[in-house]
Amino acid sequence: MRASSHSTTDPALIKVIETANWILRDGENILSVRSHGRDRFYLPGGKIDPGETAREAIKREIKEELGVDLIPGTLRQLGTFAGQGHNLPEGSIVRMTCFTGYYCGTLAPEREIAELxxxxxxxxxxxxxxxxxxxxALFDI
Structure with missing residues (x-):
């Protein structure tokens, strides 16, 4: 007898990737980045390292990706969103803690970023x- 295939993933196989992401708007336009070798644009940010808070991670990631410093007193957490990660194995959930905030410096693609x-x-x-x-969810209400 053959085991039936079903679309739900065994909870034991689910992998959660915690990220911190920055949402920056200019009017209706949203700042997005594309990494080298990727086909889609993403909200700037990245994985939260072990022992790091989301707030610490977003400051580090934005400096690494875009070469600017987020101004700590202006950072505001908008919410946390979770879903299947793009180009990741089935059951890989990305939980994205999103922030807004002002920055100082000039936005420019750094390191792994091919394009902003x-x-x-x-x-x-x-x-x-x-x-x-x-x-x-945030802007098309």
Missing amino acids: RWLSPRERHLMAPMGQKITA
């Missing part, structure tokens, strides 16, 4: 699915 781009609402389909969902 201000995406308009019409271009949001260029983002990974979680970025699309988060920005729709």
